[in-house]
Amino acid sequence: MSAKLENLRGRAWVFGDNIDTDLLAPGHAMRKPLAELAQHCLEAIDPQFARSVHQGDFIVAGTGFGIGSSREQAAQALAHLGVGAVLAVAPARIFYRNAINLGLPVVRFPHADSVRPGDDLVVDLVHGCVYNLTRNTEHDCEPVPEFLRDVLQAGGLIPHLRTRLRRQ
Amino acid sequence: MSAHTLAEKILMRASGAASVRAGEIVVAKVDLAMMHDSGGPRRVAPYLQQLEAKVWDPEKVVLVSDHYVPAVDPQSAAILSLTRRWAHENGITRFHDMQGICHVVLQEYAHLRPGMLVVGGDSHSPSGGAVGAFMVGIGATEMAGVLATGEIWLRVPETVRVSWTGQLAAGVCAKDMMLALCRDLGQNNDYKAIEYCGSAVTALPMAERFVLCNMSAELGAKTGMIAPDEKTLAEIRANGGDIADSALQWRSDENAAIERVVEFDAGRLAPQVAAPHSPGNSLAVDQVGRVRIDQAYIGACTGAKLTDLQMAAQVLRGKKVAPHVRLLVAPASLRTTQLAAADGTLATLTAAGAILLPTGCGACAGYGAGVLAEGEVCISSTARNFKGRMGHATSQVYLGSPFTVAASAVTGHVTDPRALLH
Numbered sequence: 001m002s003a004k005l006e007n008l009r010g011r012a013w014v015f016g017d018n019i020d021t022d023l024l025a026p027g028h029a030m031r032k033p034l035a036e037l038a039q040h041c042l043e044a045i046d047p048q049f050a051r052s053v054h055q056g057d058f059i060v061a062g063t064g065f066g067i068g069s070s071r072e073q074a075a076q077a078l079a080h081l082g083v084g085a086v087l088a089v090a091p092a093r094i095f096y097r098n099a100i101n102l103g104l105p106v107v108r109f110p111h112a113d114s115v116r117p118g119d120d121l122v123v124d125l126v127h128g129c130v131y132n133l134t135r136n137t138e139h140d141c142e143p144v145p146e147f148l149r150d151v152l153q154a155g156g157l158i159p160h161l162r163t164r165l166r167r168q
Numbered sequence: 169m170s171a172h173t174l175a176e177k178i179l180m181r182a183s184g185a186a187s188v189r190a191g192e193i194v195v196a197k198v199d200l201a202m203m204h205d206s207g208g209p210r211r212v213a214p215y216l217q218q219l220e221a222k223v224w225d226p227e228k229v230v231l232v233s234d235h236y237v238p239a240v241d242p243q244s245a246a247i248l249s250l251t252r253r254w255a256h257e258n259g260i261t262r263f264h265d266m267q268g269i270c271h272v273v274l275q276e277y278a279h280l281r282p283g284m285l286v287v288g289g290d291s292h293s294p295s296g297g298a299v300g301a302f303m304v305g306i307g308a309t310e311m312a313g314v315l316a317t318g319e320i321w322l323r324v325p326e327t328v329r330v331s332w333t334g335q336l337a338a339g340v341c342a343k344d345m346m347l348a349l350c351r352d353l354g355q356n357n358d359y360k361a362i363e364y365c366g367s368a369v370t371a372l373p374m375a376e377r378f379v380l381c382n383m384s385a386e387l388g389a390k391t392g393m394i395a396p397d398e399k400t401l402a403e404i405r406a407n408g409g410d411i412a413d414s415a416l417q418w419r420s421d422e423n424a425a426i427e428r429v430v431e432f433d434a435g436r437l438a439p440q441v442a443a444p445h446s447p448g449n450s451l452a453v454d455q456v457g458r459v460r461i462d463q464a465y466i467g468a469c470t471g472a473k474l475t476d477l478q479m480a481a482q483v484l485r486g487k488k489v490a491p492h493v494r495l496l497v498a499p500a501s502l503r504t505t506q507l508a509a510a511d512g513t514l515a516t517l518t519a520a521g522a523i524l525l526p527t528g529c530g531a532c533a534g535y536g537a538g539v540l541a542e543g544e545v546c547i548s549s550t551a552r553n554f555k556g557r558m559g560h561a562t563s564q565v566y567l568g569s570p571f572t573v574a575a576s577a578v579t580g581h582v583t584d585p586r587a588l589l590h
Contacts, residue, residue, distance in 0.1 A: 027535055043561070044555050071307070075307075165221060165317075
């Protein structure tokens with residue numbers, strides 16, 4: 001499924017700094033199938049998250065979001081639960097690549113502290129805007145770099161590469 | 169001729185560009201790809217099928233089973249079986265099945281050389297920088313892309329130089345240096361290459377240099393590196409690797425663009441302990457206060473190599489583990505176990521009451537034996553103490569050097585090892 005980059009709308013789930021991969025994809029659930037693993041996503045800090053998050057909701061977080069392990073189930077669990085995009089002050093490097101590769105948009109959002117849990121957001125990842133309908137505010141976020149837009153619009157690295165390899 | 173950093177030089181060679189600068193994106197050819205049983209075949213095989221692609225060069229792949237070893241249930245047994253089958257079907261000859269933790273095995277078998285561009289399907293991949301390679305961690309989808317094409321896009325990182333002057337005191341080691349850095353540099357050094365240098369770094373044995381690069385992951389860095397010297401080449405040769413003296417050319421040029429230089433005095437460094445739930449939550453051991461422990465754990469790539477076991481043995485010689493504490497030791501590799509058995513280190517540890525666990529990643533990431541119950545407190549020589557990583561979400565993990573873990577096992581609470589060293 002290709003990621004939508006403009007006019008995304010959803011509620012905000014707000015988290016702080018250094019939300020690590022072990023919170024997103026706990027070690028004890030790592031041998032389980034994705035659907036089961038995803039039910040444990042963030043359970044140690046918000047037991048309601050996995051069952052309450054809706055399709056298209058956003059994660060809004062501070063620095064070091066996704067810090068730690070290279071396990072891409074951290075990003076995959078969020079995508080499986082329907083998260084539309086991650087807006088973080090500073091996403092961790094491997095998490096960032098993993099998420100894009102799986103078709104889940106992640107952008108830098110320096111104004112994360114302007115958002116409160118449950119705020120109704122409209123996000124444009126091409127032009128880099130976050131409209132907060134609840135608070136009637138508008139803030140910049142980093143747009144998705146052009147060369148990664150292709151990957152996201154293809155639905156991730158594998159479908160993107162499939163097209164490229166077939167062309168060769 | 170313009171000057172370049174070590175990271176830039178390696179990415180220039182691997183991308184074929186005449187010159188690169190920090191911030192640019194390059195598409196580079198990968199010299200070696202390393203995977204393990206958790207993020208490896210079980211995850212990449214379906215992707216390769218979707219791509220109808222084969223491994224671009226089986227000679228350039230190293231596969232290590234270290235996470236689910238030995239199997240404890242049918243699920244982990246199936247993962248290990250799938251890993252073996254995939255290695256065979258894809259002609260992967262450099263397959264290390266239960267011989268140790270991937271990052272340690274890579275160096276023990278001399279798979280790395282200065283100047284190589286290496287990707288690893290594990291976040292502690294910066295470990296490879298200890299020999300002057302540029303090694304970065306990637307996820308499984310990205311690994312499938314590398315296996316299909318032999319290439320990866322990378323942003324050329326800025327280099328931050330961390331210089332440790334002076335010499336470490338007795339009872340203080342590389343783990344203490346990194347726990348201090350996780351606090352002082354913070355954990356959001358995203359996309360940076362950290363280059364370690366200075367007299368205290370030069371003096372470190374290769375296994376300790378490894379710890380600096382390994383825990384660069386905890387700094388949030390893209391990678392950590394140490395320019396090769398005679399010690400580097402001697403280690404590669406001792407491990408059976410063929411390497412010319414010309415490999416010493418892999419170092420930053422004199423006037424290379426270093427983003428910033430940070431200096432620390434190794435002589436003033438005390439043993440460090442990171443309190444729950446972050447490696448950056450560290451302080452000098454004497455500032456921790458009285459913390460009673462249930463478990464002491466010596467394990468993982470960063471904390472259970474031969475040098476680590478020897479540090480613990482130095483503290484434990486002639487002493488006993490406190491009655492209410494369990495001391496668990498999971499050697500980082502088969503070779504570590506063999507050498508520690510031969511030189512008497514294992515005998516010293518077990519005489520003190522240590523329980524030997526299988527070689528592998530073990531409880532570090534909560535996969536193997538030695539996980540914690542509700543509310544339990546552990547001091548560990550591993551690299552991460554994230555909430556719930558090593559067991560129950562309410563368990564508490566303190567990080568310390570093997571010296572500090574061993575000393576704490578003896579007294580039953582978090583303890584400054586310098587008081588117990590002979």
